[in-house]
Amino acid sequence: MRVLGIETSCDETGVAIYDTAYPGGDGLLADALYSQIAMHTEYGGVVPELASRDHTRKLLPLVEQVLREAPLTRQDLDGIAYTAGPGLVGALMVGAATAHGMARALDIPVLGVHHMEGHLLAPMLESEPPAFPFVALLVSGGHTQLVAVEGIGRYQLLGESVDDAAGEAFDKAAKMLGLPYPGGPHVARLAEQGDPKRFRFPRPMTDRPGLDFSFSGLKTHTLTAIRELEASGTLDEQARADVARAFEEAVADTLVIKCRRALDQTGLKRIVMAGGVSANTRLRERLAVECKKRNARAYYPRGRFCTDNGAMIAYVGAQRLAAGESDAEGQMQATPRWPLDQLSTPDTALSADV
Known part of the structure; x- marks a missing residue:
């Protein structure tokens, strides 16, 4: 299952493609990241409105970039995952709207995932992931x-x-x-x-x-x-x-x-x-x-996956989409505050290694 991951929770626009046919980092076909740090440095912190506008400008060009690098076409995608929260609500909406629009046009499932679950599972993209x-x-x-x-x-x-x-x-x-x-x-x-x-x-x-x-x-x-x-x-x-x-x-x-x-x-x-x-x-x-x-x-996780990135969202989205989870049609998620322990457990979740 090839999943496009979109991360727009704050001041970095991340996009990646993950294929569940390959384990760990081998499944990461392409990833790209654009940081807004230079823009926000002038203000001494993130300006939410500017962040949202910059995501709007950068997101689709990054999608096209990772498709070229994979190399794939949009029609080769089997699902789309995006960061649904927590984060800045305007920034989250950019990713959610883009993901739902693309998924509807391609007639493939789409799922909003938890930003911190992405960070938590980012080491699974490494050659020696934790059990x-x-x-x-x-x-x-x-x-x-x-x-x-x-x-x-x-x-x-x-x-x-x-x-x-x-x-x-x-x-x-x-x-x-x-x-x-x-x-x-x-x-x-x-x-x-x-x-x-x-x-x-x-x-x-x-x-x-x-x-x-x-x-x-x-x-x-x-x-x-x-x-x-x-x-x-x-x-x-x-x-x-x-x-x-x-x-x-x-x-x-x-x-x-x-x-x-x-x-x-x-x-x-x-x-x-x-x-x-x-x-x-x-x-x-x-x-x-x-x-x-x-x-x-x-x-x-490797250095570039410590900060916000699309690879971690693609990975988590791929696991949950493969387990049959998806957003209801037209039900975009943008949840600025979202406790991690409120997440559901996929039916095919990996069992504990004791």
Whole structure:
């Protein structure tokens, strides 16, 4: 089954084609991505109206691009999947309308899929995908969640952020430090020059039981440190790097401490980390150390599939369409808020590997 995947949840337009006749990454026939970062950087964050308009301009040319690269024609497609949520409602509507229009013209099924399920299953596109069950840390600009995964559609939310997501915290810390949007990569680069011993920032909510996250206090602590340096006239480039390092260390440690607790709580030995923040080198290093202590293994999607992309949507859509799921005719989905644990379980969902 050849499925076209469309991702337009925020500021990246992603399109891909996945063929279920081939397992894992071999089924990915083509993928393309257009990032709006350059446009939104001027405003210091995503402008929803501009994002929606840019998706409208870029989506169909990207569809034609992946068809050429596959190489296929529209008539060779067996189904279409699109991101139905969560995300910016206007951006979601662009993908939903395009997917439903194409599906109706081609007389093929169409399905709206969950954006975070795409991230969660993105490592399935790799040459050595994780077996079920596993723990997943979904860590991006809009979400920070720990999920126990028994199979496709069988998800138990273990913990999540009660305020800012980790990616949002990186963006806000970057703004405090005078760095461009998006903040994560810029903070990480600046942190490489920082002295890890100069500052130690708090690891929020690690002094109490549970698997929820909070980064608002860390954000306030970072701002206070910067203002104190400004007041003393010592906020030079090295001080900025030291603050960036302390902030990054605090986020990485906090996430890994919660991952350790999740592995202990579930008794599992496999953990998936996905979403834009999962590309952070320091976070991966810390998680690798923790996994080695527990004889566990961490799995990641390749770099270009850490951020939003069409490949993960094509993959999830292909699994669910093959199981017989589809949108009702004319019933486009655009759900800005959509809890992951409300997803259905496909009849042909992979069983847990115990």
